[in-house]
Amino acid sequence: MGEDSPPSGVDVTVPNVARMYDYYLGEKDNYAADREAAEKVIAVLPGSPVAARANRAFLMRAVRYLATEAGITQFLDLGAGLPTRSNVHQVALAANSDARVVYVDWDSMVCAHSRALIRDPGNVGVIEADLRRPDTVLRHETTRELLDFSRPVAVILVSILHFVDGADDPWAIVAEYRDATAAGSHLVVSHLTGDLVEKARPEQTERAREIYRRTASPVHLRTHQEIEDLFKGDDLVDPGLVWLTDRRPDEPDPDGSDVVRLTAPPERTVEEAPGYGGRIPVYAGVGRKP
Template identity: 40%
Template sequence: MSRARSAEPEVVPVYIDTSKANIARVYDAFLNGKDNYEVDREVLRRVQQVTPEAAQLAWDNRNFLIRATRFIASQTGVTQYLDCGSGLPTAENTHQVAQRISPDSRVVYIDNDPIVIAHGRALLEENELTHFVSADIFEPEQILGNEGVRQHLDFDEPIALFQLGTLHHYAGKRDPAELMSVYIDALPSGSYVALSHFFDPENEEHSPLARRMEDAFLHSSMGTGLFRTRPQIEAMFGGLEFVEPGLTRCADWWPDGPQLKPLDPVSHCIVGGVARKP
């Protein structure tokens, strides 16, 4: 899945640290993007040694984002989005999907990677309903108290909170379910949470693959990428009411048509769900 590269040396802005892989740039490499460096592509190659179809993880996550956004925009009446860990801009971003269906939708992206912020702000210069805020998504108290977030989102009205492909890169001291509870407690009634996460199915067929991929991520220069179990991931929803079909493989969450081809093995190792706060 890796791409051919020019023999010319890469030009790296002075503020970019390329000694360690970066989550946003690694996902960009998985999606065949152009905003990544050799250290990021090495993570992709390392995981591909375990499973050549590793990039499907990123595509399943991206497609889940598109379908979840489309559902919220078309079915719930929610017009505010807090997208945590937005990543590098690509086709069909949250604001593009939501605003195509509901033009008055407001989207606030959160990320603290300098490349993401630079690209995002340039992309959104002429979009007055979409904004980027530079902050750490794993510090929910800071996010919820951020002036930019509060300026553009009304916490008296329902909000869609996205944590898509983010929490499996959290390995801090706090329990991720406790971290999510801070976000969920701040959301008003009628809000929605969409979350996707690397998954250990705990079965003989796919659990060994999940653990091998986890080992490849953790021993790469990125150093994160945990494949958690269903109870661990469900706990991150904090007792919210799941939208059918609940927490399921990302590829199975309201697909656009019948699944005619067998799923790649890696597609069994990433799950997602959307839930409502009563």
């Protein structure tokens, strides 16, 4: 992405969490303000790039599980963020050429970039919408054109709900999407937690949260119980809601990176602070609607 030619209407002077995440992943669709903010987070929480890559690997493994073992052919990816080297539609279509994917994001730049990279327009759609408005997303013509809600749909909320304020009631938001789906539908969630970081590194965690407060999307850390409550009405798929690196860790990643094992981590490693035990402070789970 050229530094001298941002898309129309995009303010590149304000850090954007999607572009910060892109930077953590080692990608190039970010600007100076995003890199500066991301590096400030990395300075206090050095494991952030590894966490982002492990989170992405979890997403890819979850999609492959859904498309193969669970037989899901429809995917609604909410808060999808910027495309990267492996994406939901690529994994889903590799498993089943009839798969359908709808990406949803509220960032116009993210949506424009996603549309430019899609190579399967008949199977994949991109919606610019706020996931906090389920009715808007579910009634959108692209959603209705591509997804049949009388059949199972996978609703994906990976690394996004910690940007939803409690006042917006993320539990009610998730429930509304669940209520719109058929039996056999699945919910995929990963969510930052304070269960480790607030105890092990409270000062560093607060500094990182302050950096995110300067973006359009402050971070809201939640407990295991609060995150598990997002799955009310679903049956959690084994092994349940667990640490990110414990979610089917022996299953190889679809892109071959195997990053979740952290045996050969990228340039930075998960911080070895007391209480971390090498873990990434993210819970991950997959639920199935009975």
